[in-house]
Amino acid sequence: MRPSGFMIDMDGTIYKGSNVIPGAVEAIDLLIKEKIPFVFLTNNSSHTREYYSEKLKKMGFRVGKERILTSTIATARFIKERRVGKKVYVIADPDVTKEIEELGIKSREDDPDIVLLTFDRTITFDKINKAYHYIMKGAELIATHPDDLCPMEEGYDVDIGQFIHLLSYLTGTSPIIVGKPSGLMLEMAAGEMGVDKNGAVMIGDRLYTDMKMASNAGIGSILVLSGEAKMSDLEGSDVEPSYIIGSIAKLSDILKKS
Known part of the structure; x- marks a missing residue:
């Protein structure tokens, strides 16, 4: 079949x-x-669908971004469909943050209901610290994917899995992972x-x-x-x-x- x-x-x-x-x-x-x-x-939620689409086209694949589903897009849609009206604090690269905003989710810092964690290569202590305090106040942790390491051309880079473990351990909460x-x-x-x-x-x-x-x-x-x-x-x-x-x-x- x-x-x-x-x-x-x-x-x-x-x-x-x-x-x-x-x-x-x-x-x-x-x-x-x-x-x-x-x-x-x-x-991999560190890049946009547009980025992946261009990469594939350069390699010879005849596909557009409508054929690509990143964990970022899936997570944003999950929030839009199942957490209607909730305020979201977004941890993401600038380009990815913009893509999330284009889907109707604008990052908020006024007592957010959700902390959305992606593979953010610009992550800082300040971002993690804010996430910790928001979760301790009752915000839900939703992450794009669970990977600890991201494959690179030479070896691996640290992925968001360790940040998920850190926030879960410190706050005593269990995250929702969409990827x-x-x-x-x-x-x-x-x-x-x-x-x-x-x-x-x-x-x-x-x-x-x-x-x-x-x-x-x-x-x-x-x-x-x-x-x-x-x-x-x-x-x-x-x-x-x-x-x-x-x-x-x-x-x-x-x-x-x-």
């Missing part, structure tokens, strides 16, 4: 840093040709494609976000070995991908079987 749509991770799946994964452009072109719905997903592996991200992605989420398939390179999201939801998954995960990582893992391929270049082989 052919999938209703594909949710496709980006870094490690279709590119690594500034280098496209060989065969990735052709794989996406095949989905376009076959009219199979797809959306790119990324937990992968949360089912909230899956719901948003299926909505973007206009398909039944139960028939969708996740393609990605991380066991604990991409594959975990699919496993939690009981949907199909394809692990690519072009990024973070290695075959040895599957030993003792609590997730079992539906398929394992060397890279997304082999997606056509799976489509032939469906």
